[in-house]
Amino acid sequence: MDVGASPQGGVVYVCGEESPSQVKLRIDRLGQQKKPVTLQMLPETDVDAIIASVEKLDLSLLIVDSVQTLYTSELPGLSGSISQIRECTARLIGFAKSKNVPVMLVGHVTKDGEMAGPKVLEHMVDVVLELTGDRYYDLRLLRTQKNRFGASDEVGVFKMVESGMEEVKNPSELFLAERESGAVGSAIAVVMEGTRPVLVEVQALVVESELPIPRRVSQGVDVRRVQILLGVLSKYTKLNLGTKDVFVKIAGGLTVKEPAVDLAVCLAVASSVSGKPLPNTVAAVGEVGLLGEIRSVSWSEKREKEAKKLGYTLFYSRSSHKKVSEIVKNL
Known part of the structure; x- marks a missing residue:
């Protein structure tokens, strides 16, 4: 609804998933009915009927929700099939190019987070x-x-x-708003979301295990990466982690996939084991190798600048320390 509220010309919203009355209820709830835009709703799933209905209108945007509901009677198969999605998308692309009208296709995603339908759909748009x-x-x-x-x-x-x-x-302020000062098992990492540096809090909890095989649980970071880092800490910092449960979490619900978070995870775990907090002004960035070395990451200067702008004047990275053990031994 927010996207359709900005163009100056007419906007047509093709309702393939919901009825126009359902969409209007959402518009009323969001308060978008006061926006100066001509929004028309078209409850149709036949792509040929859709194009015939809108090709003579003065449009600035056509929104189709969703592409998996479209079909054309000229092809066999149900809507959502590979052939139907491919053909319907091709016809909408032809309309967009001939009329110079941007078309926005809303698509489903699978449980794995991938776009539903043929992979060629991503190449067509x-x-x-x-x-x-x-x-x-x-x-x-x-x-x-x-x-x-x-x-x-x-x-x-x-x-x-x-x-x-x-x-x-400022996403960093959002993620760090509820961070407790002097908390044990807490470390600040600077990750990149696109070209934007974002500060996030890495939390770790290390406790004695009551199970034959200690648990390694993580949220927001790959558990396999955490297991590797725990092995590095056990080998090169002499931390006794073999009989302990280790829990790691990225506070705020963000999922971090880049290796630059490695150093912060190691420091959070070491802080929880030692019971000593890191200085409040410390931020850490760096990939940790299997030999315990701290490796450089991209955008290092940009990350450091963002950290210092928010008051984190101590910046742990490859430039300040070569080995993770150099930092851990001071905790």
Whole structure:
């Protein structure tokens, strides 16, 4: 609804998933009915009927929700099949190019987070945007997976509120707003979301295990990466982790996949084991290798600048320490 509220011309919203009355209820709840835009709803799933209905209109945007519901009677098979999705998309692309009207296709995703339907669908369109979020958090990330007209590494950060999504201009402040000063088992990492550096809190809890095989549980970071880092700590820092349960979490619901979070995970675990907190002004960035070395990561200067801007004047990285054991021994 927010996207359809900005163009100056007419906007047609093709309702393949919901009825127009259901969509209107959502518009009323979000308060978008006051926006100066001509929004028309078209409850249709036949792609040929859709094109015939809109080709004579003065449009600035056509929104189709969703592409998996479309079909054409000229092809066999049900809507959502590979042939139907491919053909319907091709016809909408032809309409968009001939009329010079942008078309936005809303698509389903699978349980694995991949776009449902044929992979060729992603190759046919000009831009692929992915909106992700955790159902238990109000944070939403809009990532660019493909962009023929510009950069594909930009990320939009939004917060879901009652009236829709609001832009988060400083995500770092959002993630660190509830961090406790002097907390044991807490470390600050600077990760990159697109080209934007974001400070996040890495939390670790290490306790004696009551099980024959100690547990390694993580949320927001790959558990296999955590297991590797625990092995490195056991080998090169002499921390006794073999009989302990280790829990690691990225506070705030963010999922971090880049290796730059390695050093912060190691420091959070070491802090929990020693019972001593890290200094409040420390931020850490670096990949940790199997030999216990701290390796450089991309955008290091940009990350350090963002950390110091938010008051984290001590920056642990490859430039300050060569080995993770050099930092851990001081805890």
